[in-house]
Amino acid sequence: MTVWPEERLVTADAFNTVDMTINVGPQHPATHGVFRMVLTVDGEMVVDCEPYIGYLHRGLEKLTENHDYRQSMGWWDRTDYLAGMACEMAYCMAVEKLGQFEVPERAEYIRVMMVELSRILSHLMFFGAFGADVGSFGTSFIYAWRERERIYDFFEEVSGDRMFPTYFRPGGVQMDLPENYEDRVRWLLGSIRQGLEDFDGLLTGNEIFVERCRGLSPVSQEQAVDWGLGGACLRSTGLAYDIRKVEPYSVYDRLKFDIPVGKTGDVFDRFIVRMAEAWQSTKIIEQCLDQMPKGLVLNPDLPKTLRIDSGECYIRTEGTKGEYGVYAMAKGGNKPYRMKLRSPSFCNLSALKQMVVGHYVADAIIILGSLDIVLGEVDK
């Protein structure tokens, strides 16, 4: 028997492995924009995650502080660029609250209708992108695009632009709806419902999709509140926190709709809650069309240059991704003294590390996708 020389004995040290860092982004198909996260992986398991943001920082708040109230509208469109109207809504509400400006009733209904259309727009984008994250080769993306293009056409008709409409104004909306618009919106709703059903068929019932998403990264209610999650991520835990119901603004208190909530707060719940929300939005739009009065759409009493003496407020609206809040402070003049955006994606993304650690690399991508971030909003 040959004796193995001592120095060539294989000890346990020889099998020690080291963790590997993978840089995901800023140019990576799954990061939904310019977002970077550095994953430390042990084989296929994520042991640490460090997100880096700010690649799209445009100094929104600084710009707003240095421009007229009406000039800043366009930049607020570009925060949540998947649902520009929802951001305009919050900004206009903040200015109106500071200056105590009245908004005509018809304008309120038009606003709510547009915001809900934007919500559907944003959720459709989520379904498409999320399907691509899970790996369905762009089919879900293209499915989402059909309905999105139609909604964009409707936005273009009222405002002249598709993604960044700049349609709302402090004190109302820019112009009244075009002729016959309401009837066509009803037709659009039918098309949207068809699209949502198609999505249901493509993703919700798919065995592999369910297998991948169900039970993945569950979040408890306490955790969600502590991490400051918002929107569908928060409601998927079972907490019925929707600002449209909790602190109703605009005309939401006159509309009947439900808050879909999940049970476990896992990735599948986040998906299904958004799916249900899109259905609720179609209901809201229908009621808006039914209740919409005739009349003015823009408050005619507003001066050409808005000057606000003093005041501060924190306006919160239910944005498409969660609580879209605007802190505004005025100290005279035609510019705000301070405007701060509380962006829901920013808060959701800040919990990414806690959610991702301990999962597979492939799941980390899905969890990131399920947060439904928009980098324009995260980076301001």
Add this chain to the structure above:
Amino acid sequence: MTNETASAYPGVSALVHKHLPKVPFTADKTLTDANITVEPAHFLELMQGLKERRELAFDYLRNVVGIDMQDEGLVCKYQLHSMKHRHSIQVTVHTPPGNPHIPSLTGLYAAADWHEREAAEMLGLVFDGHPNLKNLLLDEDVRIHPLLKAHPLQKMEIAQGIEDRDPGFKF
């Protein structure tokens, strides 16, 4: 409750005063919420009470805003919400000029982490006890505070003479 105390503590702040009588603060109202103003020395005590007293239960940190009040120093405002009681409040902390130190809330609210990092890089606030006060939105090695009022809007505007204020640093 007399009329006098009701006017001194509007809205939810009356409740806060009732359950946290030892913490000194002044209260007023913004256009949307009740606002309580507190010294940095008592800030952590107040926040702990706000979160942990069952009657108050402000468990959801919505937002952290830093504001440059120029001569009066930096101000930090916290918007809180209670999921249980469905009420909201705003907490304001004034820091003296030249000494922008505030205790960090990361021990109480995990959500405070990124909000505080953002306020720190944008305004130069220092949150004592924050585990990782690196730049978040700006480059890691940049040491400017863009949201200070002294910071000019654009370099080009300074070069063209449109902006004439002293930026306070060199590009």
Add this chain to the structure above:
Amino acid sequence: MLFADPLFGLPSWVDAVIRVVIVILVMTLVVVYLTVGERWVVARFQQRLGPRKTGPGGILQGFADALKLVTKEDIRPTNADRWVFELAPYATFIPVLMTLIVLPFAKDWGVRNLALGLFYVFAVLGLNIVGIMMAGLGSGNKYALLGGVRAAAQMISYEIPLVISLLCVVMITGADMGGGVGTLNLNVIAALQEDRPYIVLQPLAFLIFFTAMLSELHRAPFDIPVAESEIVGGYFVEYSGIRWSMFQLTEYASMWGFSVFGSVVFLGGWAWPFGVDAHWTVQLGTTLVKSLAFIIAIMWMRVTVPRLRIDQLMNFSWKVLLELSFLQLIVNGFILLYDWPQELLALTSGIGAVVLIALIIRHSTAKASKGLVGTYRTLGSTPQ
């Protein structure tokens, strides 16, 4: 054993070279049209048009793509292992090319007719992993490394159920040839299916074969090694130009090769339904149509289903497919040993296939129904 007399009475090796050249040319043409064909099929599934501009109806798009790839710059990363990196595309491509040598496209139409054809295909195809690992390690890229390791793990585990499902067929060929050990000769296997294809007798084995085949080809839902949304293309992430197109060539050539192979073993190849004595054009057409059906099914899967995770993939292979394929093998053994009628083979295997499908559906609907029906309760107009 040669297929037939050498063409024009040429020496045997000259004949072989001519046949290889023909196979390579046909393969290139097929791959060019598979790439553009996949784009058409996917476009149809996604409600769009697909490439329509190059040539009438877009039929020249594949050549335009190939030309573009050839003229692109060939980039080598500085920290790549030079020779490993540069040789990896060929190391993946050559095994696939070698498998094409034994495939019978029609009676007596193939390069060589090996007695161990079926065995040869898998012996050679196993070498594919070497090239993929070379690409993964040599690129000096972490995504590539992950992709290479994933590919190796996946291909090794799926080769076992794949081979066993084929063994089930080989057992039956023994009975068809009048007792004995059966044959591994692909030409003979095809000819034995003149009356009925083996998919009728062995649906379960076919299902297992098809699943494992998707996995070997890195096709959805098993495209884990090349997952675009996770590791950005996997082991060939650092390749460009002609070397990248070698990988593409490998992918589509092996897809085609596997389709022809699968149609020979399970769908009756050139023999069914027109018989061994049909004209060679008819036989060639039969093989092509069957392999096309395979390819369309693969593309269909790709556009419809999401991707599995690596542990789910492994579980499915080791805990489900392997057991079922062994079971099939044992049941076949009993039936053939006691000379029970062949209808029993079809029956048992059919039951197995139904059980497999039911298992998958039950497994996920048990989860899904919980999710779909009960996961969200809607609250009324007042919050809590």
